[in-house]
Amino acid sequence: MFGLVSVLLFFAGNALYENPAADRLIRQSMQASYNLQLADARATARTLQNQFPDHPAGYTLMAETYWWEAQTDPGNERIEDAYYRIQEQAVEKAEAALKGGKYSKVELTAHLASLHGSHARFQVTQKQAFFSALKLGLKAHGYAEDAYKLDRNYYDIYVGLGAYNYFAASVPSVIKPFAWLLGIRGDRALGEQQLRTAIEKSRYAQTEGRIVYYTALLEDEKYTDAFRILERLRSDYPDNFVFYIWVTDWFRRQRKNLEGADYFEKVFQEQSKRSPVMAKYALLEKANLQLAHARKAEAAQTLRRMKAISTSDALLARKTQDLERRIS
Numbered sequence: 001m002f003g004l005v006s007v008l009l010f011f012a013g014n015a016l017y018e019n020p021a022a023d024r025l026i027r028q029s030m031q032a033s034y035n036l037q038l039a040d041a042r043a044t045a046r047t048l049q050n051q052f053p054d055h056p057a058g059y060t061l062m063a064e065t066y067w068w069e070a071q072t073d074p075g076n077e078r079i080e081d082a083y084y085r086i087q088e089q090a091v092e093k094a095e096a097a098l099k100g101g102k103y104s105k106v107e108l109t110a111h112l113a114s115l116h117g118s119h120a121r122f123q124v125t126q127k128q129a130f131f132s133a134l135k136l137g138l139k140a141h142g143y144a145e146d147a148y149k150l151d152r153n154y155y156d157i158y159v160g161l162g163a164y165n166y167f168a169a170s171v172p173s174v175i176k177p178f179a180w181l182l183g184i185r186g187d188r189a190l191g192e193q194q195l196r197t198a199i200e201k202s203r204y205a206q207t208e209g210r211i212v213y214y215t216a217l218l219e220d221e222k223y224t225d226a227f228r229i230l231e232r233l234r235s236d237y238p239d240n241f242v243f244y245i246w247v248t249d250w251f252r253r254q255r256k257n258l259e260g261a262d263y264f265e266k267v268f269q270e271q272s273k274r275s276p277v278m279a280k281y282a283l284l285e286k287a288n289l290q291l292a293h294a295r296k297a298e299a300a301q302t303l304r305r306m307k308a309i310s311t312s313d314a315l316l317a318r319k320t321q322d323l324e325r326r327i328s
Contacts (some may be wrong), residue, residue: 013106016055017203022048026204028059033068034207034237041065054097058110059090060118067118071242072128072315083122086220091115106150113143113160137164156205158198159212166191166216171198192216214246223254238274241281248285257293261286283317287323296327303327 025048032041042065048058066083071193073079098108118326120136144160165187195216198209211242217226234243244264251260264286270314271279282308290299303324 014102016057016108017054017107022052022057025051026057026061028206029058030064030207032128033061035239036068036072036237036242038065038069038237042068045306050264053194054100055103056090056094056095056097056108058116059086059093060115061091062088067122068242070122076127080126087115087119087122087174100134106147106154109143109147109150110154110157110160113140113147113157116140116143117160117163137167140164144280154200155198158194158202159205159209160194162194162198162209164191164214165194167219196301209234218250218253223250226250237276238271241278244281248288251289252292257289258295260289261298265287276309277313277316278308280306280311280313280316284319284323287327291323292328299323300327 017026023045025199029041029044029048032038042062045058045061045065048061050058052058063083063086066079066086068085070076087198091112094108094111094293095119097103098112116136120140123133123136125209139159139187141164142325144157144164147154147157148161156265163310171273192213195209195213196270198205199213200206202209207221214226214229214233217223217229218242230246230250234247237243244267248260251257264282267282268279268286273284283302285307287302290302304319306320
């Protein structure tokens, strides 16, 4: 009996999040990624890798930095290759750690669910490869279900469960027959409930839950509720201009280009004193929306205002040049 109790205590007490130093590094890296401070996020992830080389956490966090970088610069093969490389390494680390038995089984299983879910998300957002995303999502869901069976109170896994249930019930009609052949079934109501649980109760996945829930609401054309979440994300992570891109998409889906342009003028005014770079990104999105409404002269004028702000950002300069070519 004493032996069984010892085993159970070991199983319950060897999760990485219970190590205060590791927990702090995990949170620092995640916070930096959400703010697009990717150099800081990667430095912290490397520290985690060095301190816990046999655990996948540092590698998982590193992969996430490349997902966010890909959001800033879609189609960049260098970023894509880096993401695939580190994502594969993270999976190998998680599988080896699971066999080694040193760390919590539920934690490692949840990592594998997260990694395959991240890969599926990358295939959709960067490659529009829905069929491969379906297969990866099915694999992620398998690990998520295993983690759920091990510990129903491990709430970080609810993001993966919720994403699967919601989006498996909402796959595009062109690939729905393939989903059924693969045995993929979803439940939108259950998925929404699981996402809400993750947002309210998870240790690390609250922001990720909000991001996934935003996407779900957008899919359902619940624009007001979706925008409320997006505004919260923008407020919590004021240096992440990817959320500006998502705001632009929100306006364009509703064919409210000029309303969107007005919105970004207000954002520009808000950011002018706080962050000149973010002020310029706000004007970039305003110009994009003006151009989408065939207001080329106004878009060109907005770009001139951007160029008058003396701050340097290589990616922003490239995006500005691309927009100038589209205007001319």
